[in-house]
Amino acid sequence: MVAAILTNTPAPGSGYKYALEVKEYTAPTPQSGQAVVKIQAAAFNHRDVWILKGLYPGIKEGSVLGSDCVGVLAEPGSSSVEAGQRVLISPSVNWDSDPRGPEGAFGTLTDTIVIDGKEVFPCPDHLSTSEAAALPLAGLTAFRALFTKAEVRSGDHVLIPGIGGGVALFAMQFAVAAGAHVYVTSSSDEKIQKAVSLGAKGGVNYKDPNAAKELKKQLNGNMLSAVVDGSGGALFDQYVRLMRPGGIIAQYGQTASPKGVSYSMMSVLKNVDIRGSTMGSRAEFKQMLEFVKRHKIKPIVSHVFQGLTQESVNKAISVMDNGQQTGKIVIEVTETPRQKL
Ligand SMILES: NC(=O)c1ccc[n+]([C@@H]2O[C@H](COP(=O)([O-])OP(=O)(O)OC[C@H]3O[C@@H](n4cnc5c(N)ncnc54)[C@H](OP(=O)(O)O)[C@@H]3O)[C@@H](O)[C@H]2O)c1
Numbered sequence: 001m002v003a004a005i006l007t008n009t010p011a012p013g014s015g016y017k018y019a020l021e022v023k024e025y026t027a028p029t030p031q032s033g034q035a036v037v038k039i040q041a042a043a044f045n046h047r048d049v050w051i052l053k054g055l056y057p058g059i060k061e062g063s064v065l066g067s068d069c070v071g072v073l074a075e076p077g078s079s080s081v082e083a084g085q086r087v088l089i090s091p092s093v094n095w096d097s098d099p100r101g102p103e104g105a106f107g108t109l110t111d112t113i114v115i116d117g118k119e120v121f122p123c124p125d126h127l128s129t130s131e132a133a134a135l136p137l138a139g140l141t142a143f144r145a146l147f148t149k150a151e152v153r154s155g156d157h158v159l160i161p162g163i164g165g166g167v168a169l170f171a172m173q174f175a176v177a178a179g180a181h182v183y184v185t186s187s188s189d190e191k192i193q194k195a196v197s198l199g200a201k202g203g204v205n206y207k208d209p210n211a212a213k214e215l216k217k218q219l220n221g222n223m224l225s226a227v228v229d230g231s232g233g234a235l236f237d238q239y240v241r242l243m244r245p246g247g248i249i250a251q252y253g254q255t256a257s258p259k260g261v262s263y264s265m266m267s268v269l270k271n272v273d274i275r276g277s278t279m280g281s282r283a284e285f286k287q288m289l290e291f292v293k294r295h296k297i298k299p300i301v302s303h304v305f306q307g308l309t310q311e312s313v314n315k316a317i318s319v320m321d322n323g324q325q326t327g328k329i330v331i332e333v334t335e336t337p338r339q340k341l
Contacts, residue, residue: 001025003064003256004313006051008244020065020317030114031302033078037087037115041133041332042308043068045166046255049321055219055258057064067091070123070132079117086123090285091137097283099148121195121286124293134166134299136330137279141252142170142228143288144280147178150226150302154179157219158226159239161185163195166328167252171228172200177295181222185235190264198300212238216313226250232257240267252277300327308333 003025010016020179030036048065050056073079073087081087093116095102143166144162146152152175160172163184175182176199184195184203192203203219204211223244229236230253238250251274254260263274280288291297302325305312316329 001027001314002308004066004308006059006061006063006065009062010052018051018052018059018061020048020052022206022308022313022315025064028114030075031118033059033247035073035077035079035081035117035120036116037069037071037089037095037120037252038074039069039071039333040086041070041129041330042066043058043130043133043137043331044138044165044252044316044329046320049317052317055127057108059248067077068133068136068138070127070129070135072118072284076120077114077117077129079120081120081122081244084131085146085267087120088123088132088136088289090119090121090282091140091227091287095279095281097281099281099284101278102281119282121289125290125292126296127298128175129302130301131299133330133332134301136285137293138166139286139288139299140280141167141171141204143291144311145225145228145252145277146171146174148247148280148284150228152178152180152226152228155178155325156225157183157222159183159185159215159224159229160200161227161233161235161244162200162255163227163229163328164188164191164323165230165255166325167230168228169198169327170196172301173198173297174291175228176200177291178296181280183218183224185211185215185233187323194326206233206235211235212241216242217265222249228252232238236261237264240264240270240272245272246271248272249274250277251275303329305329305331307331 004020007019007021010019093107095106106260158175158180160168161187162168182200184200185206186192202212224242227249230252231253234257
């Protein structure tokens with residue numbers, strides 16, 4: 001079988017520190033209790049781009065990249081799911097249920113198609129192959145940031161910046177399903193329109209110097225209870241002015257401010273919390289799948305590439321690095337079903 005493997009031979013002029021090469025790969029032999037999943041499709045996350053740029057901790061050459069997949073359970077191991085069922089894998093390996101953070105040696109699903117049976121969950125039936133592949137990591141990150149950390153509930157006014165992003169779109173879909181009033185930001189007016197068509201109340205272009213004023217106008221006297229933010233962009237310092245006392249900023253990423261964001265005195269005076277959020281526990285993954293099933297939520301898939309080839313992988317990374325997507329980028333593995341991205 002082949003897989004997309006991380007190597008230290010970046011293409012000249014690519015600007016990356018590493019490369020992704022599609023080449024032959026021998027899957028590990030399953031150990032006691034481990035499940036084997038035949039991969040049908042895999043999705044990309046921004047972490048894959050950060051890894052290529054050398055901007056992620058614990059990078060290991062020779063790893064198989066990718067943290068999201070849907071597949072068919074070939075060998076259940078210790079899983080309670082029956083062989084032959086379509087499954088998703090919790091991308092937060094070894095985080096059981098502590099809402100504060102992982103109990104012990106936590107990792108992100110990355111280079112296995114054999115995995116401890118307890119990480120394997122039945123896939124909601126209403127999802128297509130590419131929708132299913134799109135769900136795990138971004139869905140889990142959005143679910144924890146929105147509900148566990150930002151404590152969003154029905155009737156709240158919530159801001160979700162950078163709505164073109166995979167996690168942001170899930171956060172918006174989940175918040176709308178939970179009965180919150182959602183506002184978004186984007187670099188693209190088209191993406192804002194798309195968000196409105198999916199249930200957002202409004203949105204502003206973060207490149208517009210008057211974006212904060214415009215958002216205040218759209219809020220029409222209401223205050224934000226929460227901001228679920230993955231960018232720490234230029235507008236970040238202005239969120240607090242639009243927030244109610246005791247509001248919460250849940251931050252799951254810093255795409256636009258890799259050196260971090262500042263915590264202002266106004267935030268102190270308004271009792272506004274900034275809370276970091278990373279992926280989620282196995283318990284939250286299960287809750288997220290139940291929520292998606294109950295509300296029949298369909299992940300927004302921006303691009304689907306057919307076949308795990310060098311060309312597909314290069315195109316997928318380029319789309320994500322250039323921010324051309326609205327939603328998730330997926331590779332459907334068509335010819336050799338045991339491939340794992
Ligand atoms: N902590 C975790 O567990 C976790 C999990 C997943 C992701 N992340 C992090 O979260 C971030 C987003 O990940 P993703 O996979 O959803 O990425 P993605 O799909 O590549 O989305 C990135 C989005 O960021 C938005 N953006 C860029 N500059 C911005 C700015 N100045 N202000 C507001 N938004 C801006 C863009 O939105 P528009 O296109 O609308 O302009 C872009 O589409 C990344 O930094 C990633 O590393 C963290």
